Amino acid sequence: MTTPALGRPTIDRETCVALDAADPLSRIRSRFSLPDGVVYLDGNSLGALPRDTAAHVQRVITEEWGTGLIRSWNDAGWFAKPQTVGDLVAPLIGAGPGQVVLGDSTSSSIFQATVAAARLRPGRRVIVAERGSFPTDLYVLESVQELLGGGRPLERRLIADDGPTLDDVLDEDVAVVLLTHVDYRTGRMHDMAEVTRRIHAVGAVVVWDLCHSVGAVPVDLVGADADFAVGCTYKYLNGGPGSPSFIWVAEQHQADARPALTGWHGHAKPFDFTVDYAPASGVERFRVGTPQLLSMSALEVSLRLWAEVDLGEIREKSLCLTELFISLVDARLTPRWGVEVVTPREPARRGSQVSLRVGSGYEIMQALIERGVIGDFRAPDLIRFGFTPLYTSYADVWDAVDTLESVLDGEVWREPRFARRGTVT
Structure with a gap:
């Protein structure tokens, strides 16, 4: 309109x-x-x-940390923050409760999600990305190619607005496609549902980078039948410098997804301190280590604004x-x-x-x-x-x-x- x-x-x-x-x-x-x-x-x-951010963060510092000390992991809900704050992100990307977890940096979360996506398609040896992606996406993919290549790096095919196109490179060798919903340089936006449909038509899995769209344009991951998504929270979500990224995993993949980094916060029973890793259920297995609680507290203030708009x-x-x-x-x-x-x-x-x-x-x-x-x-x-x-x-x-x-x-x-x-x- x-x-x-x-x-x-x-x-x-x-x-x-x-x-x-x-x-x-x-x-x-x-x-x-x-x-x-x-x-x-x-x-x-x-x-x-x-x-309201400064006052809230100050309260977390002086009361939850200063007075509550280690008790705040339970009393203030610190341990659950990656999920509870993730649930505040969910409505902004067309997701439901329990589908989003806060991560570390965007680069780390892209690594987590892309490895998990590629592992859902064993035997396929091609990863597709955009030549114009934010560079960290492409740098991370180099590590993914080597990690999953079994001694011979996976092949990477790059698409661009001036060619080759997505249809030019899609075939049954493609395991995963990593795409940026809104291009960081030009602001060009993909039709998420249509592009996802084309990727699924060859049996591949898609990971969407939402860094330049969440909080600014409509995103409906569930409606688009997407597989994985990653986004940052310091741009349109106003979480502040260094605020954590998030990972979304479609419900149909959560039981089988195997993230790259299996840290203790992603364990099914982290405080049993067992030697062997057992993944938590659902998207919680994408947690790695101790969350950035002060950054999450700043983000939480901003996300609560969205309930009013x-x-x-x-x-x-x-x-x-x-x-x-x-x-x-x-x-x-x-x-x-x-x-x-x-x-x-x-x-x-x-x-x-x-x-x-x-x-x-x-x-x-x-x-x-x-x-x-x-x-x-x-x-x-x-x-x-x-x-x-x-x-x-x-x-x-x-x-x-x-x-x-x-x-x-x-x-x-x-x-x-x-x-x-x-x-x-």
Whole structure:
């Protein structure tokens, strides 16, 4: 659905302010601690801080840890947190209780899930992934190939938007396909149900990377008949830097799935301290070791916000924000500066970010950040803007394009200081 005001012949800042006033999600923006004078459009990399997070984490530190001490493993439910907080993630990805468990880093969880998926198809020696995947996915797959290859690494086939396609590489030798639901560079989104159907048609198993979709676009893993999924919680879910990843396993695979890492928290009876490993039932077997409890406590605050919002409203606003941004770029920046929108324009194929291709993108983004508009840069030539419906406003979109136009017109990005690169871009 398109916000009616976006169909007007002329969009100005007053129109954007009016859209914000009518926005049913505007009440949630005040629940985040956003700095004054900053337009934050990098929630697709690190979400903003919920106002209640600091107090809750402080309470966990001073009361549960400081006073409760080791008793809090039982009294405060620490040991069960990977499951209880996982159950808060479940409704956001179309899953049910007991199907999601929090893990370690995203890279570790991809390793866990991909190994388990490949082991469901013994004898098949091909893994498929996307050339444009976030690099850690491909790096992890190299380890999976060696681990499961039996002395001869499994074959890896890479697909891309410009070919080869998924249909080009799928056959009965494929064990598992690892795909990113929303592309981290361009924001292109797969049709999860249709792609899953094609993978299942050759008997393969699919693992979905949801890092750039959970909390921003509709995800229905059960409805799509997916097999495994992994996602992070520090982007659109606003769990904070270092917040844990999650793993989802379809119910039909939980009894047979054999994760790569068999740690003691994934044991059926961890406090029996037996020598031999016996897997816990269901998705709990994907647990490894002691969870990051302080990070989980921060994440728990953010996830409870989602009980107050409608996921349909999230998607509708996301599409309206990105549509507004694209239309303003088309009208104000492309004709004069050749700025190219690389994100799909079709709503069904677009996540909640817009990426622009422009020369000297790094320097331009640094000049933008200095002026209070925060996005990021992805080599070699993309500047990215993430639109988080919980706290991004329509006025933010207007101000971002206005500032970008000013940076380009004034050519301030040419100043040598903007070319000095930090470790993180």
